[in-house]
Amino acid sequence: MSQEAMVHVSAERATEVCARFAPGESAKGLLGEDQTPRQFLDVLIENGEFHDAVRFLAYALPKREAVWWACLCARTASGANPPAPILAALHAAEVWASDPSEENRRAAMPVAEAVGFATPAGCAAVSAFWSGGSLGPPNVPVIPPDETLTAHGVSGSVILSAVMVEPEKAPEKFRVFLSQGIGVAEGVRPVPPPRSLPLPPTTDPTASRQPTPRPRLDWE
Numbered sequence: 001m002s003q004e005a006m007v008h009v010s011a012e013r014a015t016e017v018c019a020r021f022a023p024g025e026s027a028k029g030l031l032g033e034d035q036t037p038r039q040f041l042d043v044l045i046e047n048g049e050f051h052d053a054v055r056f057l058a059y060a061l062p063k064r065e066a067v068w069w070a071c072l073c074a075r076t077a078s079g080a081n082p083p084a085p086i087l088a089a090l091h092a093a094e095v096w097a098s099d100p101s102e103e104n105r106r107a108a109m110p111v112a113e114a115v116g117f118a119t120p121a122g123c124a125a126v127s128a129f130w131s132g133g134s135l136g137p138p139n140v141p142v143i144p145p146d147e148t149l150t151a152h153g154v155s156g157s158v159i160l161s162a163v164m165v166e167p168e169k170a171p172e173k174f175r176v177f178l179s180q181g182i183g184v185a186e187g188v189r190p191v192p193p194p195r196s197l198p199l200p201p202t203t204d205p206t207a208s209r210q211p212t213p214r215p216r217l218d219w220e
Contacts, residue, residue, distance in 0.1 A: 006038050006185035009060045014040035020059045020148060027052035041182070050174035051159060057181045058154040063131045066150060068097040068191045069181045070127055070157035074120035076177075077161035082121070085114050089121035096128035099194035105133055120161040127153030 011017050014035040023031070030043045037060050044053035058066050071094045078086050092108040105128060112125035130149035134142040158181070162173040183189035 004186045004188070006060075006182070007187045008062055008065045008185050009037050010062075011037055011060060013037070014056075017056055017060045020151070021055055023052050023056070024049070027056075038182075041178075045175065045178055048171065050162070050171065050178070053178055054158045054162075054174070054181075055151075055155045057178065057185065058158065059148070059151040061151075061154075061181070061185060063127075063150040064097055064100055064191055065184050066154040067093055067124060067127050067131070068189075069184045070120070070124040070154040071097060072180050072184070072189070073158045073161035073177045074124045077120045077164060085111070086119060086121045089115045089119070089125040093121070093124040093128050094192075096131070098192050100128075100131065102133055105129055105131060106138075117156070118160070120157045120164065123153050123157035123160060127157065 009017075013033070014031060014037050015033060017037055018028075018031060018040075026047075027044060027049050030047060030049065031040060035043070037056075041053055041056055041060075044050075044056060057069075061069065071090065074090055074093070078090060082090070088111040089108075092104070092111045096104040096108050108125040108128040112122045112129060115122040115125070117123060117126060127150045130145045130153055132145070134140075135145055136143040158177050162170045162177055180189060184191075
């Protein structure tokens with residue numbers, strides 16, 4: 001693989017990123033104190049540690065770039081003509097990545113719930129919702145999300161994208177999706193600029209609703 005700088009990864013050492021989540025034992029055995037994030041990511045991919053490679057990159061990227069990566073993978077996994085609920089979740093996640101406003105963040109949660117968290121699109125959309133703000137409705141005290149929730153949801157979206165259909169081809173798909181994620185990290189697959197795209201009809205995202213604790217994602 002090329003060794004272009006991952007301009008969107010601020011960590012200087014792979015150990016900094018690994019402190020944000022719990023790598024598997026095999027991945028830990030490949031981790032060196034002086035490895036850069038790119039060096040460790042390449043080692044994970046070369047050794048077939050795809051789940052940990054996905055998680056590592058999801059936790060290394062800023063939230064906006066991480067969600068955009070999830071969108072790229074989920075679009076591929078969802079096919080050319082996805083059902084309307086999946087399309088709505090994909091659209092909401094992409095709109096937030098393009099324009100990470102509070103309105104767009106809140107709009108992502110209803111469509112994520114509608115399609116469910118067993119789908120790449122649902123995980124991508126909920127990752128956008130988990131990016132900041134509050135887990136509760138606007139009219140209650142702020143319930144801030146944990147800082148790692150977006151990376152957690154992005155990991156689920158990318159992993160589901162690789163394994164949900166034709167799991168026997170998962171290694172090949174993991175390599176493609178990780179290549180896309182590296183492209184996002186390098187800035188060669190940038191998040192698109194803000195654009196005015198109407199969201200598909202959904203329930204009112206600003207309506208009063210109960211706080212939304214982190215659901216258990218189906219890939220866990």
